[in-house]
Amino acid sequence: xxxxxxxxxxxxxxxxxxxxLQAALDLADQGxxxxxVEKAPSIGGKMISLSKVFPTLDCASCITTPRMASxxxxxxxxxxxxxxxxxxxxxxxxxxxxxxxxxxxxxxxECISCKRCEEVCPVYLPDEYEQGLGAKKTIxxxxxxxxxxxxxxxxxxxxRCGACARACPKDCIEFLQEPAPVEIKAKAVILATGYETTPxxxxxxxxLGKLPNVISPMAAERLLAPHGPYGRVxxxxxxxxxxxxxxxxxxxxxxKSIGVPYCxxxxxxxxxxxxxxxxxxxxxxxITIYYMDIRAFGKxxxxxxxxxxxxxxxxxxxxxxxxxxxxxxxxxxxxxxxxGDSAPAEVKHELVVLSQGLLPGCDVSKFNLGAGLNDFxxxxxxxxxxxxxxxxGAGVFAAGVVKGPRDIPDSVVDAGSAAMEAASYIRKL
Amino acid sequence: xxDAKKLAxxxxxxxxxxGPVPQELRDRVAAQNKAQKAILDALKEGPKxxxxxxxxxGLPEDRALxxxxxxxxxxxxxxxxxxxxxxxYELKAGEAK
Ligand SMILES: Cc1cc2nc3c(=O)[nH]c(=O)nc-3n(C[C@H](O)[C@H](O)[C@H](O)COP(=O)(O)OP(=O)(O)OC[C@H]3O[C@@H](n4cnc5c(N)ncnc54)[C@H](O)[C@@H]3O)c2cc1C
Ligand code: SF4
Ligand code: SF4
Numbered sequence: 357x358x359x360x361x362x363x364x365x366x367x368x369x370x371x372x373x374x375x376x377l378q379a380a381l382d383l384a385d386q387g388x389x390x391x392x393v394e395k396a397p398s399i400g401g402k403m404i405s406l407s408k409v410f411p412t413l414d415c416a417s418c419i420t421t422p423r424m425a426s427x428x429x430x431x432x433x434x435x436x437x438x439x440x441x442x443x444x445x446x447x448x449x450x451x452x453x454x455x456x457x458x459x460x461x462x463x464x465x466e467c468i469s470c471k472r473c474e475e476v477c478p479v480y481l482p483d484e485y486e487q488g489l490g491a492k493k494t495i496x497x498x499x500x501x502x503x504x505x506x507x508x509x510x511x512x513x514x515x516r517c518g519a520c521a522r523a524c525p526k527d528c529i530e531f532l533q534e535p536a537p538v539e540i541k542a543k544a545v546i547l548a549t550g551y552e553t554t555p556x557x558x559x560x561x562x563x564l565g566k567l568p569n570v571i572s573p574m575a576a577e578r579l580l581a582p583h584g585p586y587g588r589v590x591x592x593x594x595x596x597x598x599x600x601x602x603x604x605x606x607x608x609x610x611x612k613s614i615g616v617p618y619c620x621x622x623x624x625x626x627x628x629x630x631x632x633x634x635x636x637x638x639x640x641x642x643i644t645i646y647y648m649d650i651r652a653f654g655k656x657x658x659x660x661x662x663x664x665x666x667x668x669x670x671x672x673x674x675x676x677x678x679x680x681x682x683x684x685x686x687x688x689x690x691x692x693x694x695x696g697d698s699a700p701a702e703v704k705h706e707l708v709v710l711s712q713g714l715l716p717g718c719d720v721s722k723f724n725l726g727a728g729l730n731d732f733x734x735x736x737x738x739x740x741x742x743x744x745x746x747x748x749g750a751g752v753f754a755a756g757v758v759k760g761p762r763d764i765p766d767s768v769v770d771a772g773s774a775a776m777e778a779a780s781y782i783r784k785l
Numbered sequence: 786x787x788d789a790k791k792l793a794x795x796x797x798x799x800x801x802x803x804g805p806v807p808q809e810l811r812d813r814v815a816a817q818n819k820a821q822k823a824i825l826d827a828l829k830e831g832p833k834x835x836x837x838x839x840x841x842x843g844l845p846e847d848r849a850l851x852x853x854x855x856x857x858x859x860x861x862x863x864x865x866x867x868x869x870x871x872x873x874y875e876l877k878a879g880e881a882k
Contacts, residue, residue: 475859478814480852489851491855493859514806515810515814516806518796522789532798532802590872593847594835595835596835
């Protein structure tokens, strides 16, 4: 272990998705100091990997990148990436968080982000940023607009050839680097740990993630992103341009069999968004959305849905009982229509997206901060009608999907309330 | 640039700390190198699709695509403009000839 680094701030923000970033910026702009801790090697959360956002179809990274840059350059915000919060202790009116900076195996102060190490590294790995569809190297900068632009080395995939160290112009490769402990003292904590999507392996009937052309919605976001893994929309089994694409709604929400009985709120909208974007990039493709009922919650959302229908996207009210595949890896859906002819039918598509639900990104009860959780592991507010950010733990606030599934505009509004509540709490101390 | 002696010492220390590089990883990298070479060799004959490259390199189609997009990302291969169900790829000028 390296020497203990000590940080003292007004507020600790855990998680740097759009909610954490916005809460940190709001507080810092009001004069409060903030430390934001992110477990991933870059800040930005889920939003930075989205293609475009509903319902405006603005480019997601064009909105997220400036916020990420403001956070990382803000004189009152200290950003710790690739760091885990191991414990948070409450002592009187102060929180003390024990954080570990994981080793990147480079000298972060010296690195000039030239990528030479990555260019010469001979080992290719599945790139989790591209949901495994693309490749990265054992030492690599996480993605093009990652902040900070610092490489991470994965020692378990390193053949110790030394090529990176020989190529680095600043002599920053440190094969023997150790984790570094950090202690953060803060007066308030904002939980913004977001979500994970239901795993591909959740449902046996849908192939347990073994069917190559049945993909997650995050993978579909990457296929649609301008600098995605293939540079265009192709299917993973053989690089074909798919001519027939289907969405399976509620594939991991409103499903008691996998313990997710709630509606994940954003799946209908992201499916419609992706369908619209797909029909833009593949004008002759046939796109079908199998749904039970469409839930269009927010402002302008109903209109968005109507636009999609007008564009020729097929909405079929049907339950998808099972997915298998033929010898060419074309997914075959066994559907039970809920309207008209209800006899079970088998339909073949070339690519299928499972509209997965949202699960809590972190079990925050492990921090013992007094913030209650609901039955599904999301943070419960002490009184939703009074504030959208106050939890049962004094000085502990919540922002974004950590409180339950919601979209980006709601997460941003939430972040504003969390910042306001935290500020007023600190002022009263 | 790292000092050769210092680097050798670090790598030696690393071997002492973590044991030798696992055989499984060595095998995986050898398979990767073989697959990538086969793909690049096949492309010397001219542009090809992912299934064509899979056949030429004796790889499953999804693996061939994955290697292909890795080589594309790191600048060895580029897309050929054009239509069709299966896009074609070609060697980038000056690469691996
Ligand atoms: C496929 C898909 C498409 C979507 N498209 C849209 C759209 O078009 N428009 C829209 O409005 N919404 C969309 N959404 C919803 C949107 O992604 C969320 O509303 C938003 O990103 C939530 O932000 P957040 O900050 O709450 O969470 P996240 O983005 O999940 O951020 C949480 C962060 O906390 C970090 N973290 C977690 N645990 C810890 C820990 N213990 N320590 C440190 N860090 C931790 C995570 O690494 C992450 O960076 C989509 C969702 C999906 C699944
Ligand atoms: S030493 Fe490891 S990280 Fe560096 S180039 Fe070789 S394999 Fe890649
Ligand atoms: S080669 Fe060295 S300076 Fe360049 S990105 Fe890699 S670690 Fe940083």
